Amino acid sequence: MAPTYAGWVQTQADVIVVGAGPGGASAAYYLAKEGFSVIALEKSFFPREKVCGDGLTPRAVRELEIIGLPTPREDGWIPNWGLRMVGGGHRLEFPWHEQDSFPHYGLSLPRHSFDHKLARHARSAGADVREGWFVTGAIRDERSGRITGVTARQTDAEGRKTGDEVTYRAPLVIAADGVSARIALGQGIERKKNRPIGVAVRGYYKTERHAEEWMEGHLEIWDGERGKSKLLPGYGWIFPLGDGTANVGLGTLSPKGTPPKLDHRALMETWIKHSTDDWGFTAEGQVGKIQGAAIPMAFNRQPHYVPGMMLVGDSGGMVNPFNGEGIAYAMQAARHASEAMVQWREATTDKAKEQALEGYARTLKDELGGYYSLGRVFASLIAHPSVMKLCTRYGLPRPTIMRFTHKLLADVYEPRGGDWADRLLSTLTKVAPSA
Ligand SMILES: Cc1cc2nc3c(=O)[nH]c(=O)nc-3n(C[C@H](O)[C@H](O)[C@H](O)COP(=O)(O)OP(=O)(O)OC[C@H]3O[C@@H](n4cnc5c(N)ncnc54)[C@H](O)[C@@H]3O)c2cc1C
Structure with a gap:
């Protein structure tokens, strides 16, 4: 519930954050920790589901370490020690590397629990996270052209809007409302059509191998029986x-x-039937529904700042085009948003x-722009299943190629120093144009 005094709802803050997913909750945490008054408006109620793979690479674990969220096993966090890649007739394990800048393990936790923990963490820093508030749009001051707040309505547990529209005001609004990007769209910030976009579906399945500490990625998706049907431009996990x-x-x-x-959904059922038999997944063992969503990649919505408003996470299309990972980048962007706000103060x-x-x-472009430009090239290449087939068949068994590829795909190379693969990647991302 929003803090009230004799029926009066506090609607002024230093920052209004729209959405309390990983981007919004992290921004709320960092800003509150810096002493800003923060109101985060989240349309749903925690704990709530979010369609996701629930997988965190070492890059995301590093963000969790920086933000100080504990990840003990007894709270459901399961470590993974690397990525098993399946494709081209191979099944090979690539451990996360020992590195200076990243932990050497990843984690998994259903978003149902992850997002709730992060929102609580933001509250523990002093952020006022209000659940059941649907933001209907941003307010722009006609005279200055700046965003100066948002309008919002309360929602009930079924997501129905109740009550009158309330105006929230702040010198800075952070739009972290996810792939729908309603707030940015309302200000005319459209999606760039020349950027890759993913569509993904996921489901939960019972398996005896549930405690295995490896992420598994399938680089080939067959339209039917493995090796005897059409190869599609996709990946599985x-x-x-x-x-x-x-x-x-x-x-x-x-x-x-x-x-x-x-x-x-049909493709996933076919893939599960023909290519995952060693996991023992069955239709009866499916828990809940198969659900899907779009994945906005490679900065497909820009600018990330307009006077008075920043886009953080999926609303700014910040998902990594190499691997579909978005949580780490939403959290990283939130961290930089707070740093910029400190400089503003x-x-x-x-x-x-x-x-x-x-x-x-600028910071986002400097840190990720070159890498995402390489990712756009990668996306164009793997859109051709024949290229993917050649890469998996001949690339996977070659340790030197794979050392490089593994770091590239997971975005865990050392920005300075490291081995030859780190140095090569660091150079490539620097020379690639940041757009
Ligand atoms: C099938 C699938 C699998 C994926 N797998 C992975 C994975 O394994 N690992 C990974 O790192 N990433 C994965 N991603 C990407 C990841 O889910 C996103 O990049 C990440 O959730 C982005 O965080 P965010 O905070 O920007 O947005 P979101 O997590 O979408 O959070 C946005 C929040 O804003 C709220 N909101 C929206 N509109 C409003 C409004 N008008 N008013 C108030 N609140 C609002 C929403 O309820 C939500 O809580 C996957 C995505 C999909 C679709």
């Missing part, structure tokens, strides 16, 4: 959750922003204040 089930999913990638017209002129906020978008 199996992430054991340690609770009797695994998160099983499948995604396809479209390099030019138009999702392919495929029946992903310290700046003494209007111009310097605005430059501080604009610095947020």
Whole structure:
């Protein structure tokens, strides 16, 4: 419940955050920790489901370490020590590397629990996270052209809007409302059509191998029986959750922003039937529904800052086009949003204040722009199943190629120093244009 005084709801803050998924909750945490007053408006009530693979690479674990969220096993966090890749007739395990900048393990936790923990963490830092508030749009001041707040309505447990529209005001709004990007769209910030977009579905299946500490990725998706049917431009995953089930999913990638017209649920059923027999998944062992969503990649919505408003996470299309991972990047962006806000507070002129906020978008481009440009090339290549087939058949068994590829796909290379693969990746991402 929102704090009230004799029926009056607090609607002013230093920052209004829209959405309390990983991006919004992290932003709320960092900003509250820095002493800003923060109201985060979340349309749903925790704990709630979010369609996701529930998998975290070492890059995401690093963000969890930075934000200080404990990840003990007894709370359901299951470690993984690397990625098993299946494709081209191979089944090979690639452990996460020992590195200076990243932990050498990943984690899994259903989003139902993950997002709830992160929202509680934000509250523990002093953020006012309000559940059951649907933000209907941003408010722009006609005179200055700045975003100065949002309008929102309360929702009930079924998601129905109740009550009148309430105006929330703040010098900064953070739009972390996910792939729907309603707030950005309302301000005319459209999706870039030349960026890759994924569509993925996932379900939970019972399996005796639920406690296995490896992520499994399938680089080939067959339209029917393995090796005897058509190869499709997609990838599959199996992430054991340690609770009797695994998160099983499948995604396809479209390099030019138009999702392919495929029946992903039917495709997943076919894939599970023909290519995952060693996991013992059955229709009877399916827990809950198969659900899907779009995955916005490679900064497909920009600018990430307009006067008075920052886009964080999926609303700014921040998912990694190499692997479909988005949680780490939403959290990273939230961290930089808070840093920019601290500089805004310290700046003494209007111009310097605005430059501080604009610095947020620049930092994202500096850190991720080159890598995402490489990812766009990768997405165009693997859109051709024949290329993927050649890569998996001849690349997977070659340790030198795979050392490089593993670091590239998981985005866990050392930005400075490291081995030859780190140095090569670091150079490539620097010379690739950041767009
Ligand atoms: C099938 C699938 C599998 C995936 N697997 C992985 C994976 O294994 N690992 C990984 O790292 N990433 C994965 N991703 C991507 C990942 O889910 C997202 O990148 C991540 O959730 C982005 O976080 P976010 O905070 O930006 O947005 P979200 O997590 O979508 O959070 C947005 C929040 O805003 C709220 N909201 C939306 N609109 C409003 C509104 N108008 N008013 C108030 N609140 C609002 C929503 O309820 C939600 O809580 C997957 C995605 C899909 C679709």
